[in-house]
Amino acid sequence: MEYNFRKIEKLWQQKWKEEKLYEVKNFSSKPKCYVLDMFPYPSGVGLHVGHPLGYIASDIYARYKRLKGFNVLHPMGYDSFGLPAEQYALETGQHPAVTTENNITSFREQLENIGFSFDWSREIRTSDPAYYKWTQWLFLQIFNSWYDEKENKARKIEELVKIFDAHGNTSDTGQQKSKINFTAAEWKTYDAAKQLDVLMQYRLAYAALGEVNWCEALGTVLANDEVINGFSERGGHPVVKRKMRQWYLRITAYAERLLKGLETVDFSDAMKEMQRNWIGRSEGAEMKFVTLTRTIENLQTENSIVVYTTRPDTIFGVDFMVLAPEHELVEALTTTAQESKIRAYQEYVKSRSERERLAEVKQVTGAFTGSYAVNPFSGVEVPIYISEYVLAAYGTGAIMAVPSGDQRDFDFAKHFRIPVTNIIGDQFDGEEANPTKDAILTNSRFLDGIMMKDAIPIVLQKIEELGIGVRKINYKMRDAGFSRQRYWGEPFPIVYKQGIAYPVGEGHLPVELPHVDKYSAGPEGEGPLANIPGWVHLAGSFKRETNTMPGYAGSSWYFLRYADPDNDHEFASKKATDYWNQVDVYVGGTEHAVGHLLYSRMWTKILYDLGMISFEEPFKKLVNQGMIQGSSRFVYRISGTNRFVSFNLKDKFETDKLHVEVNMVDGMILDTGAFKKWKPEFATAEFELENGKYICGAEVEKMSKSKFNTINPNDLIEKYGADTFRMYEMFLGPVEQSKPWDTKGIEGVHRFLKKLWRLFYDEQQRAVWTTEKPNDQELKILHKTIKKIEEDTARFSFNTAISAFMVCVNELGDCKCHKTDILLPLLILIAPYAPHVAEELYQAVTAATKEKFLSSNSILDSQFPSFESKYLIEYAKAYPVSVNGKMRTTISMDLAATQEDVEKMVLENEVIQKWTDGKPVKKIIYVRNKMVNVVI
């Protein structure tokens, strides 16, 4: 029998499917393990070798856990709603439902070849009404919740109504601060509409008028994480700020818990740091500055500016105040003399796009209001300016400026010639600000002589004592915009009557997405759904919400649905989610660091608070697979001709660099014949060769069709088989690492599988395996491998595990070991990596040796072998020995030395005995392969 991977892979994939081998049952006496991939967006551009990387990793882990006796949930589905699917549908002129379906089919076909062990019976799609019914239902639960800051959890809105009925919102009952205050009596006088309006301010999913990121080209608003430097993440279109009524998720209520939760979860440092950064927690104080506005007639003092600062210790260094241009007090503080200047500046700020602002960060601009603020500690009056470097959205939209300690404040002071107070002595050079906390304060009255960082708590306490401010924790994170003016998303289960939002009754879910023929935007920034009057207008003058939910709605909870995918009366039964519980390992790219991963963590916390699930963090461990980059090849065409010069000759001419299809290049050598046939324009190409060859240029770039550097997994599978492909992808390097694709090395892995095959069948395809009992040396090889594979697989170090397989197979080849007692356990070890070969060989052997192994139908039902440590002791010529980490000597051993022999020789060695000096030896530790540490 020869290693015919094409035949055996097809055969076993077929068989596994027929026997529903990977379908997993809820509940089992076995321990559970939930291994999940981030579900893909069915985008329509075919797969390249980078896509399956994470799926291979998770598949190996899932298969490994099955062999270890776990009941493993390893599902797959599609994130089929969202902007890109709609854009793709627009470009191709087909309905998104159709393109999505097609894309899913081709995606699935490509995946099938690789031999994954997904339980396809649990497949879900976010665009399926049976699925989004529950996305809508969950939205309503969030809509019907508020955040109790005292109990630190979400609660039902009815409970808040009870609180208002009894106490109004003035007493401290945990609800968030509100702009309007009312007593219980006042609350009861409100009519239903007014009460709903008030409640809207407390809901975890709420509609409000706010500044949104509006993308004209996409015709929709975007969430903060979908905007990168003033451009849309998707498509790179300009994004502007715009006031609109939008739905939001009150993720800010969860800021602290999202931060704390990171400590309980196994994510990479980089990932945690990105999330912390996004949440952007800072500790400081809010402080009141009374303002003085001198007009010709009188002096006004009713106003006060509240600023936020993390550096209260610098209070005596405040030389001026700055408000955001949009700040509500600007008008009141502007004196008649300054009015025109302030107006002009505000106009200027309005005229600038977000993009211009970000591009010109360094430029100092601003205007003086004419008013002054009184430093509450020193009584010093400082001028009040407005400037766009102060952001309305962060803190209180106003700052106390300390030019000696903050570079931006310093630049501003310099520009407007404001005198700078030095509060840090020689630490300030007058040339630039020094933001240190380690300086001794000067010019700071009661703080003089105190180290800045020690002064912070002193000032904080004083602020609270004097009643001029409070300690305050601030977050950069904003509430998440939750509505999109697009078609291809979940419709909101919300209807309006006279502008008041009402939830759609549960019996009316799902609110199905109606079919449309055109996707053009509706009136007034509304989405395409607004163009269907028959759908929008309901009986009783109710009107539907025409926005749809964003892409992350469906993906925020999908991991829960896999536990119970066919449930049509619950999003998932509590029993099922309790059983499968947290995702044990979640595999996916880093690109969802601040989007999906934060939203799904938030939804999980809400559901936990509402008692619907029993865990607070969705993902116990996160593995971020690296990107596989493409290795592009280039040819150099002499400008204006059809002549191509080889790489090292190109500098002699003026050339254009052109991408060339990487599959036509062997190493760096171009197949000129194939090149001529590639495109009609190259049919007449001439070549300037070096040593008879055309040498290409090379660069590492993102893998993409347009760069002609994509490698299709199917081509490799056709040539080498799925097992080789799987192992090679893992052998390239650590899963987490990004690396350029290089097809060259795949031969080595393929060779390994052929060697493995030859342990069972010789060149004449005769079975050579025997049921002879193995000797100690052979057992040692096996047990060493078992130990290594178990350790490496458990910690996702698949590249080193594969190296260990190679060593093992080489060693067994060297000692001509063909014994089933060694080979069958080895096959089980390999099964997660190369399931098809392992199954084929295992079945062939067990079929022939009936009595012993027939109990298992498939290699998947077998047990991961256990190792015995007595076989792991290394044989060596010489053992270096160190005593108590102090000195080192070398003891010669013969090759057949056992553990006992080694111990005996160590203890009896003269030099060692001299060092131990009669003290008893506590233990002998074997470090590295051939070294011993003796502890006394």
Next chain:
RNA sequence: GCGGCGGUGGCGAAAUUGGUAGACGCACUACUUUGAGGUGGUAGCGCCUGAAAAGGUGUGGGAGUUCGAAUCUCCUCUGCCGCACCA
């Protein structure tokens, strides 16, 4: 600017976390199998000196801790990623 992670042969990378650096694979060289190509097999392969034996040197650079450092500490150079007017 701030933050995170790295830097080891010609290349991808190992090093059981302080214990013989470079496992394993690719590429390369020689021999061998074969009519030839491919395949398979054997051996060599960090760098320098040397015919060899052997010796010296070696984990971006510099210092330090240690019997012992790729691994720990400090300084420095450099690459990648993330954030960025956040008070």
